[in-house]
Amino acid sequence: MSSEQSGGSRSLSDPETWVEQHGDYLFRCALLRLRDARTAEDLVQETFLAALQARSRFAGRSSERTWLVGILKHKIMDHFRDVSREQPGSGFDEAEAQGGEWFDQAGHWNVETAGPREWAEDPSRLLEQRQFWDALQGCLGELPPRMAAAFSLREIDELESKEVCAALKISPANLWVLLHRARTKLRHCIEARLFRPRTS
């Protein structure tokens, strides 16, 4: 049972109940940041195991869930670092360099194939549509790993550019190119799904 005294006298609940209490929440936190469900499940599992090992060190200054989320975020960061280590130190690998032919030689939009279309009269209504969210999640899943990591750290965890650079060991210039490509790919992919939905 928890006490409300400051200075941390909360104790952890029985680990037997952790999955039931926190499993889905941690999974959703992970899925928001990672590209696929399997990776999210694995990191949630690692989080619980790490928490189990560390439970005697829980000081009770935060809630149990906040503590677990903190561990999860560390695990996710480690995962992003691992993924980044597999990439060329400077420059980009094939998957990152490849993109649609968005622009012609002069830097103008290739309007027929890549020029941005109007998505909706009322963009806020778009956010209420299942189709939009499915497109967004699906398209995030198609980003190459390091690009997805950079995007997640910037957009979801709102780390500053220099923190993302330090985590992934890339230069600011390379980070900004990576993010530009991520956003352009994502935008294009979402639009393709919105206007030519796949049959399931």
Add this chain to the structure above:
Amino acid sequence: MLHRLIGWIARHLPSCEQVTQRVSESLDRDLSLGERLAVRFHVLMCVFCARYERQLRLIRAALRGRRDRLEAGDAAQAPALSPEARARIQRSLRDGDR
């Protein structure tokens, strides 16, 4: 003379490709005044780059909104662990407690 001036201006104004790069960077760092003006001026005249900017901001807002709702405990639109994953994780936690 005028056409030379226009030519010069056209060669020095950023292309759509360059503008989209700046638009993306504006989400990550402060642009200089010159960069901001060039982007604003271009976006006023280019419907595609205008849409690009709006849509990038929409995607950012959507993701952060979903994150905020998730952290506020709104489970309504959210996935859950599959029963199989749940069982696997529960098992590993029990095994880990030996």
